[in-house]
Amino acid sequence: MLIDRSHRKWIRGTVFATVVASILYAIYASHAPDGPRGGSWPGLGYGVAASLCIVFAALLAARKRRPHYRLGRAATWMRGHVWLGAVSLPLVLFHAGFSFGGTLTTVLMWIFVVVYVTGIAGLALQQFLPRVMTESLSQETVFEQLDHVREQLLVEAEQVTKGEGGAVARPKSAGRVQGRVVESRAAAAEEGPGRNTLVIFLDRQMRPYFAKDGVRRSRFSDPSARAALFEELRRAVDPALHPVTHDLEALCAQREQLEMQRRLHLWLHGWLLVHVPLSYALVLLAAVHAVMSLYYG
C-alpha cells in the first residue's frame, strides 16, 4: 500500500497512541516496585491492547477471503492493518517490560519481530516496486499467464522466421498509450536467401532463451551481447530479411520483460511467504501465552 497524504489521520493516530502509551509506561515503570511486568494490571492492559491490534491486523486475511462482502472497504482494512500493526510493537514491548521472558514468550517475541520486520519490508517494497514495474514493463501481463505468453512469443518467432502470416500481438507505444495490440502480418512473398540462416539462428540461439529457465543460461540475457548477435545475424542474411531480424530482436526484448516481471513480482509478493504463515503462528501462540499466563499466572 502506497503511504501518501491519505494516511495522515492514521499516522497522527498512531503517533498519538504511541506517545500516550509511552508516557503512561514511563509513569508506570518508574512507580512499579519490582519493575514493569506483563502480569501487572498496567502490563495486562498493554497486553490486551497489543492483542487486539494483532488480531485486527490478522483479520485482514479473513476479510480477503470474502472480498465482495460489504464489511468496509478493503483499503480501510489495509490501513488499519498497517497502522494498528505498527502501534502493536510499542504495546508489546511495554507489556513485556522490554524483556523476552521464558521460552514460549521468547519464541513469541521473535516471531512477532519477524512478522513486524517482514511487514515493514513488504510495505517498503510496495512504495516503489509498482512504479518500477509500470515504468520498465510496458508489456506487462497477468502473472499467471507469463508462461503462456512466453510460449506464444516462441510460436510467433517461428512464424516470423518461416515467413508465415497471421495475427500477432505487437508491443505498442504511442504517446501516452502503452501495451500490446493484435495486428495481422502478411506472409512473406517468397523465399529469400538467408531464410535458412534465420531458422538455424532461431533453433540454436533463440529457442533455448525462450525455454522456461532459459534466461539464466543464455547469452541473450545480456542486452549488449544480444544486440551484437543480431548485428552478426543481419550481416549474414539478405538485407530484405532485416525486418525479420528486427522482429526477432523485439520478441527477445519482450521475453526479457517477462523475466523481469517474474523477478519483480516475486520481490513484491515473496515477503508474504514469511509474513503470512508466521502471522498465523503469532496469533495462535499469543492465545496459548494468554491462556497459560492467566491460568498459571
Next chain:
Amino acid sequence: MAQEAESRLEGETLSLEQLQQIPIFKGCSEALLKKNLGAVVRRRFKPGEIICREGEFGSTAFYVLEGDAEVFLKTPVAHLEGKPRVRGLFGGITSFFQSMVRREEARARGGSIPIDAPMDLSLDRPEALLRGGDLFGEMTCMSFYPRSATVRARGEVVALEMLRNILDVLKRGSKEFKEQLERAYKERSLAAHLKAMPLFAGLTDDFIAGLRERVNLVSYDPGKVICKQGDDADRLYLIRIGFVKVSQESPGGEVILQYLHRGDYFGEMGLLGAGKRTATCTALDHVELVEIGQEDFTRMTREFPAIRAGLEEKARAHAAENARRLEHLAAISVDQFLEQGLMQAQSLLLIDLDRCTRCDECVRACAASHDGVTRLIRDGLRFDKYLVPTSCRSCHDPLCMVGCPVGSIRRTGTLEIVIEDWCIGCGLCARNCPYGNINMHGIGEEGAAGKEGKPEQKAITCDLCAGLKEPSCVYACPHDAAFRVDPKEFFARR
C-alpha cells in the same frame, strides 16, 4: 444465382408450376420466380427432427406449410455460475430464492424473450408452437443474425426453406403472403407483444381488439430513416423485427442515444411533448414496425392514466439521460484518448499502476460477486500510468447490443449493460464489442458438451455490480488503486 442457391439448400427443389400452386406465391412475378428457382426448397421433417438450432448462423427463413413445430430455447434460462452450488437443504432453499429473485428482476425489466418468430417466448416456459402459415427465421434470412431459438418438428412437418431473394419476392410481390403474415401477427402476436411490455400490460382486451383493426405494419430497409429529429410526431412505433438506432444531432456530429430491438417502442416523446420528434430513428437492418396513430395514442393515454404516467416518467428519464450524454460528449478531446475509445466510456475502470501491487483482489472480488465467474481481466492497454483493464465501459454507443437474436443484452435505466439469463450463447455481442470486454463462458463443467455435442455457453460482461453502491472490484482493492471514473472528467484534470 439460382444455381448457387441450389447448391446451398438441401431439400426438394420446386419447379415454377409447383411454386405457383402454393397460395402464397400467387401474384408473384413469374420472371422473378423463374430467376430464383432453387432459392426455395420444400423440406419434410420427421417428428422430433430439428429444423434449426439456436445460435447457429444461417441465411434462410422457414415457412410452415403443414404440421406443427415446437419452438424453444435449448440453452437453459439460468444464471451463469462458475462455482459449485452449496449443497444440502440450506443450499437448495438459498438457490431457490435466488432464482426467484432473479426472475422477478428480469420480469420487471420486461418479462418475455423476443425471438425471430411470430411470437415471443415467456420467461417461465420458453416454448411455443408454430403452425401452418407461420414464418420463422426472418431476421436470420434478411440480416444474417444467428438463429434465436431451436425449432423441432412435433409431427410430420412440411416447410419451405427460402433464401432472402425469395423472401423479398414474396414480401414485395405476393399480396396474399403479406396479408397472411399481417393477419397472423395482428391476431396472434399483437396483444402478446403489447402486454409483454410492462408499460402496456394494463391495456384491456377490448382496447387491443380495436387497435388491431387500425394499426399499420410497415417495413424499412437498412439505413432508411424512420423519423427525423424535428419532424412532426404523429405516431408511436413498436418494433416487430430488426434493430433501430436512435440518435441526435450535436455540434460534434451524430450522438447515438440507444439501440432498440424487437419488443421496444419509440416515438412517444414527441407525442407526449411538443409534437416534434426529439431524435432521429434509423433502421439498422431490415426493420418491421407496428405503427399506432396519434389518435389511438391519445385515446390510450386518456383511457389509461397509469400508462400515460408511466410513459411520461420514462420520457422524462430519457430526456435527462440524453441531455447528460450530449453534454458529456460536447467537450471531448481527441488524440490517443480517442484512439483507445476511452471517449466512448461512461464508466471506465482504471487501475493506477503506481499503487497497484498486482495482488488481483479486484479479479477475485469480481468472481466472488458473480458466482465464481469473473467479468474482469487485469490486462489491457495503458493510458499514462493507468491500466484500462478488460471490463465493460458502458459505452455511449453500445454496439454489443446490435443483433442479439433474443434481445438478452440490454441497457437498464442506468449505465450498466446486462446480459439476461436467456442468452443463447451465440457470441455475437462478444464479436461486436470493439474492446473485447464481453467473454463467453461455458455452462456447467468446464468444456462439457451440451446435448448437441457442442459446449453450451453464455456471454458475460461487467454489470457494474448493479444494485451495489460501489462495484466489488473497486470496493475490494486494498491499495486504493482501482476506481471507476467518467473518463472525460478524470482525464481533463490530468
